[in-house]
Amino acid sequence: MQWLMRLRVLWGTHKSCHAFHLAPRTLRFQSLKQSNAHSIVTTDALAPEVDSVASECPALKTKLLVSDHGREGWLDFRSLIQSASPDHTCIKSKTTDPMVIFFTSGTTGFPKMAKHSHGLSLRHSFPSSRKLLQLKASDVFWCLSDPGWILAVMGAVFEPWTAGSTVFIHHLPQFDPKVIVETLFKYPITQCIAAPSVYRMILQENFGSLRFPTLEHCTTGGEAMLPEEQEKWRQRTGLLVHQVYGQSETGLTCGTLRGSQVKPGSMGKAIPPFDVQVIDDEGNVLPPNTEGNLGIRIKPTKPIGLFMLYEVVKAFIVLTPQFLSHDPDQLAKELQEHVKAVTAPYKYPRKVEFVPELPKTITGKIKRSELREKESSQMQRQ
Numbered sequence: 001m002q003w004l005m006r007l008r009v010l011w012g013t014h015k016s017c018h019a020f021h022l023a024p025r026t027l028r029f030q031s032l033k034q035s036n037a038h039s040i041v042t043t044d045a046l047a048p049e050v051d052s053v054a055s056e057c058p059a060l061k062t063k064l065l066v067s068d069h070g071r072e073g074w075l076d077f078r079s080l081i082q083s084a085s086p087d088h089t090c091i092k093s094k095t096t097d098p099m100v101i102f103f104t105s106g107t108t109g110f111p112k113m114a115k116h117s118h119g120l121s122l123r124h125s126f127p128s129s130r131k132l133l134q135l136k137a138s139d140v141f142w143c144l145s146d147p148g149w150i151l152a153v154m155g156a157v158f159e160p161w162t163a164g165s166t167v168f169i170h171h172l173p174q175f176d177p178k179v180i181v182e183t184l185f186k187y188p189i190t191q192c193i194a195a196p197s198v199y200r201m202i203l204q205e206n207f208g209s210l211r212f213p214t215l216e217h218c219t220t221g222g223e224a225m226l227p228e229e230q231e232k233w234r235q236r237t238g239l240l241v242h243q244v245y246g247q248s249e250t251g252l253t254c255g256t257l258r259g260s261q262v263k264p265g266s267m268g269k270a271i272p273p274f275d276v277q278v279i280d281d282e283g284n285v286l287p288p289n290t291e292g293n294l295g296i297r298i299k300p301t302k303p304i305g306l307f308m309l310y311e312v313v314k315a316f317i318v319l320t321p322q323f324l325s326h327d328p329d330q331l332a333k334e335l336q337e338h339v340k341a342v343t344a345p346y347k348y349p350r351k352v353e354f355v356p357e358l359p360k361t362i363t364g365k366i367k368r369s370e371l372r373e374k375e376s377s378q379m380q381r382q
Contacts, residue, residue, distance in 0.1 A: 004081075005041055028046070028049070029049075029053045029056075030110050030111075031103055031111065032050070032053065032057055032060070033053070033056060033057050034110075034113060035101060035113060036059040037057070037059060037060060038059055038060065038061050038062065039060070039061065039062040039063070039064065040060060040062070040063055040064070041064040041065075041066065041077060042063075042064075042065065042066070043065070043066050043067060044065070044067045044069065044071075047063075047065055047067075047071055047074065050063065051073070062075065063075065064076075064077040064080070065077060066078065093118050094117075094118065095117060095118050095119035095122055096117050096118075096119065097117055097118050098115055098116070098117055099116055099117055099118045099120060099121070100115075100116050100120070100153065101113050101114065101115050101116075102114045102116065102148075102149070102150045102153075102248040103148070103248065104247075104248045104249070105248070114150075114247075114248045114249040116150075116251070120153075120158070120251055121157075121158050123251065124154065124158040124159055124161075124162045125162050126272070126273075128271055128272040128273070129159075129162075129252075129271060130162070130163070131257050131258075132244065132252070132255045132257055132258065132271060133159060133163075133191065133193075133217070133219065133258060134257075134258045134259070135159060135160055135162075135163035135165045135191065136163060136164075136165065137163065137164040137165060138165075138190075139160070139163065139165040139166065139190045139191055140165070140166045140168050140187070140188050140189045140190050140191070140214075141155070141156075141159070141160045141165050141166065141167055141168060141189075141190070141191045141192070141193075142168040142170070142183075142184075142189045142191070142192040142193075143155030143156040143167075143192070143193050143194075144172075144175070144180070144192065144193070144194035144195075144198050145193070145194070145195070145222075149222075149248075150246070150248050150251060151193070151221060151222065151246075154251060154252060155193045156169070165191075168187065168189055170183055175197075175198055175201060177198075177201040177202045177204075177205045177207075178205070180198065180202060181202060181205075181207055181210070184212045184215055185212060185213065187214075188214045189212075189214060189215060190214055190215065190216045190217070191215075191216060191217045191218075191219070192215065192217075192218055192219070193218075193219040193220065193221065193244075194218075194219075194220060195220060195221070195222040195223060196220050196222070196223050196224065196225040196226075196229065197223070198220075199218075199220060199225065199229065199233055199241060200229060203229065203232050203233065203236065210236040210237045211237060211238060212237065215237070215239065216239075217239070217242070217258055218233070218237075218239050218240070218241045218242065219241065219242045219243070219244055219255075220241050220242070220243055220244070221243065221244040221245060221246060221252075221255075224243075224265065224267070225241055225243055226265075227264030227265050230262070230264050231264070240262045241262070242255070242256040242257075242258060242260075242262060242268070243255065243256055243262075243266065243267045243268060244256070244267065244268065245267035245268070250274075250296065252271055253270060253271060253274045253276055253296060254267050254268050254269060254270050254271060254274075254276055255267070255268040255269070255271055256268035256269075257269075274296060275296070275297040276294065276295070276296050276297075277294075277295050277297070278290065278291075278292045278293070278294060278295070279292055279293050279294075279295040280292050280293070281293065283295065328354050331352075331354075332352035332354075335349070335352055336348040336349060336352065358371075359371065
């Protein structure tokens with residue numbers, strides 16, 4: 001259903017906005033309200049939830065249900081498909097016309113909208129983009145990403161379409177390493193792309209052989225893949241994992257090209273037309289092997305923004321006195337479960353450390369650099 005809707009939007013004058021299926025109810029409602037969606041397509045599982053908040057979404061006019069059963073106030077999606085005319089004339093869209101809205105993962109609060117034009121699809125025909133995965137018409141490509149993420153649009157629509165490759169789709173209710181491994185052995189999949197957590201889950205299981213008969217190339221993105229995980233995957237499968245980097249706001253901006261040397265911990269090189277540099281707080285380009293901010297230049301004098309290139313410590317919490325006596329292990333679990341409940345299951349902090357005090361500047365700001373140095377030292381000793 002999501003793939004049909006995605007294609008329909010590409011042919012018309014509408015913008016699509018897909019929700020991540022693991023997002024909690026509050027985030028789904030926030031996305032529906034914030035996007036000012038005029039129509040919504042969903043299944044029996046979420047239809048009651050939509051009805052409960054529809055009165056707070058004045059822009060919502062049409063509700064379509066994908067189901068074997070009818071529901072009051074909803075149109076039958078399948079009936080509309082069957083009765084639709086087979087004749088269709090595509091509009092003449094411009095590269096600057098809006099095409100799709102993605103929501104960020106929400107690391108600083110509620111997820112924010114990132115609107116992309118039809119130019120996003122055009123980028124994948126550039127020679128610089130074609131060199132990244134080097135897909136061929138004979139390839140069978142599997143993108144293990146939820147359709148709500150930008151990675152799924154690029155990895156399951158634009159990239160394979162541009163190359164004429166076969167797109168492999170597997171409807172997984174949730175990531176199951178056993179099913180993923182069985183699928184890679186059963187079907188002639190030649191390339192796959194997935195978040196590091198997917199590779200990590202497979203490595204943590206006690207599988208026998210992981211020498212997949214047809215798999216030739218693996219790619220990962222969304223977070224950093226640790227060098228030791230990279231090496232374990234190579235030992236078990238005989239394949240290296242090529243990292244790519246991008247954001248909901250930009251699409252892919254960096255990556256390790258297929259056939260290029262894979263450097264552990266590296267996210268590769270900038271993909272033209274992006275000009276990506278490591279810069280200091282004043283915008284000056286830094287020399288190699290120097291930690292700084294990631295700057296993406298979109299015009300000679302107008303950078304799109306600054307993003308942290310590397311940051312070990314992602315967040316900190318100051319405990320109130322009544323929590324200081326709690327068991328640290330139990331409190332860490334409670335904090336992790338709380339984050340899962342209010343954000344999304346995949347966002348919880350994997351590591352929680354309690355310290356007596358935080359290093360601060362004279363003005364009271366947290367010295368994140370000292371926290372990073374401390375964490376880096378601990379990782380080196382392990």
